[in-house]
Amino acid sequence: MSTTVTQQLEGWGRYPRISAECVRAGSRRDLQDAIASRDGKPMLARGMGRAYGDAALLSSGITLLTERLDRILGFDADTGWLRCEAGVSIAEIVRIFLPRGFFPPVVPGTRFVSVGGALASDIHGKNHHVAGTWSSHVRNVELLKSTGEIVVCDADHESELFRATAGGQGLTGIILSMEIRLIRVESPAVEMESIRVRNLEEFFEASDAASDWPYSVGWINGLAKGNSLGRGIFMAGRHAPAGTRVKKGPLALIPRRFLSGRLLQSNLLLNGLTARMFNAAYYRKQLRRNIRRNVGVYPYFFPLDAVHRWNLMYGNRGFFQYQYVVPPDPEHRALRQTLSEISNSRTLPVLGVIKEFGPEQHGGLSFPTPGVTVALDFPNQGDRSLSLFSRLDDIVADAGGRVYLTKDARLGRDAFRRMYPDWERWKVVRDAADPDGVFQSDLSRRLGLTDAVD
């Protein structure tokens, strides 16, 4: 018997917002019961709801909340292999294992994601160029299929399903647990070098020069134009040696409860003026061209987590993140074209990030591919935002690039198919694993990923 409760759900971008029938699972038996009593309805597992758009939304069907499947099942301190349930968050892993000298092999920009979501999105981090995606560090995954059967997939057994589950947006089955290998770190500090870059040329110079650093990322001003296109701050990092002391940043002095997006929830806060001021201040905050210092893992890896529910600052209308990757090109034509398109669009790119990716390895829907990725947050300005994105989609798809499905709320089917040419191969594996098409999401319906097999 599973109690279903109708809840308002939204992604991190707060758009779209839906009413969903939810079951909160306390154990894997609850999930099996929910499948057995689903009465023909489609289903989708949802972790911490940090996907930006509709990847973790299911409008008609049953949403299985996995936040309470949060048990750590085993840890080998000699090798770093951690076995845990899907609802365990990266925040928990860092909290428990950093004091023991371990760190997740890949972390995204927020620590409030579940490991199930991390695998379903096949997340990347600032170390993608050397470490690959989340799934490159996962050795097996326990998957609950729509038949109620539990399969363990790895590189040998059900290897295609294993690969399709990585980046598979939760559509191959319910991820129950996985084994992920943590890396050893000597201290909870990060050595960081930040370089002010005036344009794209300087960004790529800095990025090339930092290729031996395991972590690298750039903050980019999406409003900069012309000769300043790509202006920002490039940041390289590495785990610091034992005994490294860190200096606390200014945010550490503000009591937690004052650092909440709830206090600044408004549709008016982010406008042309504040977007410009924010971007200018971020650039000028760094007075010297080059700074080296030691910081903690939290400000380095998860700077935005310092402000609880910062997404509320975009107000009720929500926001979009447009994250895309374009393949390497010595002249960076597609990159320049997209950035010019954005800075000339009268939209408000508030916060932007740029990074060079390493090699690709995936089962069809993973995002990272060699090249440059850019992610920019835009307040939802309706058609103005959407028409910009469809112009960008064309440039990105023409260049052989793609947008990140986990951040997406509006990509069309045709553009999707051009960007993810392997999608059909992925769908064959998915359909074989779930022939009745039980696992669906609003994203999968929008992109035609779970349509009935003809």
Next chain:
Amino acid sequence: MPVLILGATSRIAQAIAAEYAAAGETLYLAARDADEAERIAADLRVRHSATATAAAFDARDFDSHPALIAAAAEAMGGIDIAIVAFGETGEQKESESDFRKALSVIEVNYTGAVSVCEALAAHMAAHATENRSGVIAGISTVAGDRGRPSNYFYGSAKGGFSLYLQGLRGRMRRHGVHVMTAKLGFVDTPMTYGLKTRIPIASPEAAARAITRGIRRRKDTLYYPRFWRFVMFAIKAIPERLFKRLSV
């Protein structure tokens, strides 16, 4: 202090186990779903380096209870704290139309709970020494304080269990064994999931802290959240003539 938890897979029981594991106590987790109990034990071993064992336990298999208590005591070298945390709300409407459903609710929440408490009482009385006293903590509910149409099978079984614990408390006193009744109000568990109410709902972790604190302080009856003591005092004071007309 070895701790035995019966019904270890409930969210409150898991949080209680985590409290004791963090304090370095040895745990024995008994539950109907032994595989799930084992996953919880594994979690305590990794997070807290605790010694935790899982075992299968069926509240309605009364004859098996003494052996289970003996096995737990054997595994941990005694039992200092036993927490009776299992329960089954059932569906009131189903219980009204099918007595077997009602019987299951009564057998789990009353007969089964009494059966394990009797086995525990016998064990603890036999093993009580000057420096080992023992605590039995039973998790009951404010719904057991007054019968209401919406959940009276569950409420009466739990209410009966509360009365039983009251009696046991007096009986065990001379053995130095303490008996605590925890009467819980709204806690964020499957029972209250989706409940639309303006009454605050406590987290399972907060309830677990209150219960372990109550055990440490040898409380007789603990209401949690605490305001429920006053709410139930007021509800019990309503004359039956009026109460039966209220739709509560």
